[in-house]
C-alpha cells in the first residue's frame with residue numbers, strides 16, 4: 001500500500017499531456033495555452049479619452065473655449081484643437097490632434113451650443129488621456145505557452161486578435177459503474193438492490209469541470225460483460241470505473257483490466273475512505289489511456305475523484321502547477337487513529353479574525369453521501385492523530401481539498 005503523496009507522484013509521472021489542438025477562442029476557457037501569443041495591435045490603438053469632457057490644449061489658460069467638434073468612441077475627429085478651442089469628447093474616443101488633456105464634463109459649463117466655460121483651466125499635459133500603445137505594443141508577448149486560460153485571458157486574447165489558439169487537448173472521460181446490485185435512480189430497488197449514485201455523481205462532477213463525459217451503461221460483475229464495456233471505455237482518454245476493486249469474490253475489475261493489457265500503476269492507497277483504488281495505463285495506436293477503478297461506496301468514489309482523478313485530468317490537460325490545498329484551522333479536532341490519511345468533509349466559514357475555520361460535518365462514513373453533500377472541502381487528517389477536545393494542538397490546522405468547483409464559492413456558508 002502506498003501513501004497519498006506517493007500515489008499523486010505516480011499519477012504525475014505517468015500522465016502525459018494530450019496532443020495540442022487549434023481551438024476557437026469561444027471554447028478555450030479552462031484549457032492550457034500551447035503557444036506564445038503576441039499582440040497584433042497597439043493597445044489602446046489610439047490616444048484615448050478616459051473621461052467624458054473637453055479635449056483641450058493644456059497650456060491654454062482661457063476660461064471660455066469655442067467648441068469645434070464633438071467626437072464619440074468609434075468616430076474619427078477631423079478638427080485640430082488649438083488655443084481658444086476645445087472638442088467635446090466621450091470616453092474611449094480618439095483624442096483630436098492638438099489636444100493633450102481632457103477636462104471632465106463635471107468641471108465645465110455649457111454657455112451655448114458652441115461655447116464652453118472651464119472651471120479647470122490648467123490640467124496637466126496628458127490628463128485623462130491614455131497614450132496609444134501604453135498597455136501593449138504590436139508584437140508584445142501577451143500570454144505564454146503553459147498559461148491556464150480563464151475568462152480574463154479570453155478577453156485579453158480577443159483584444160489582441162487571437163480568435164483561435166493552440167491549446168493542450170482536454171481529456172474525454174468514460175464512466176463505467178459496475179455491480180450486480182445497481183439499478184437506476186428512476187427505479188425502486190427490490191431486495192438486495194441499490195441505486196447507482198456514482199454514475200450520475202461523477203458525471204456531474206466532470207460536467208462542472210468542463211470535461212466531456214461518455215457515460216457507459218452500468219455493468220454487472222461478470223468477466224465477459226465487464227471486458228466488453230471496458231474495451232469500449234478504453235476508446236476514451238480516461239476510463240473511470242466504480243465498484244469491484246476490493247478483495248471480494250466478485251471484485252473482478254483489476255483482473256479484467258490487466259487481462260485487457262492495462263498496466264497497473266498502483267492498487268491500494270493509504271487513504272480513508274477509498275483504500276482499494278486502482279490506477280493503470282495502456283498505450284495503443286490511438287494514444288495513451290488511463291484507467292481508475294474507484295471503490296464502489298459513493299463517498300469513496302467521491303474522495304477518489306477529487307483527490308486523484310482530478311489530478312490526472314489536470315495533468316493531461318497540461319496543467320503543471322501544484323494543486324492548491326490550503327491549510328485551514330479546524331474548529332474541533334478530527335480523530336484519526338488508523339494508519340491511513342483521512343479525508344473528512346468540512347464546511348468553511350470566516351472566524352472572528354477574518355481567517356477561515358473548518359468545521360467537520362456530521363458524517364457517518366463511506367456510504368453516507370448526506371454527510372458530504374454541502375461540504376465545502378475535505379480536511380486531510382494525517383494518520384495516527386488522536387484528536388480530542390483537550391488536545392487541540394493536535395491537527396489544529398489541516399490541509400483542505402477544496403470542493404468549490406462542486407459547490408460554487410458563493411454558496412451560503
Ligand code: AMP
Nearest residue numbers: 177179195196197198243244295296297
Ligand atoms: P464494491 O466496491 O463493489 O465492493 O462496492 C462497495 C459498496 O458500494 C457496496 O455496498 C456497493 O453496493 C456500493 N456501490 C457500488 N457501486 C455503487 C454505485 N454505483 N452507486 C452506489 N453504491 C455503489
Ligand code: MG
Nearest residue numbers: 179243244296
Ligand atoms: Mg461490488
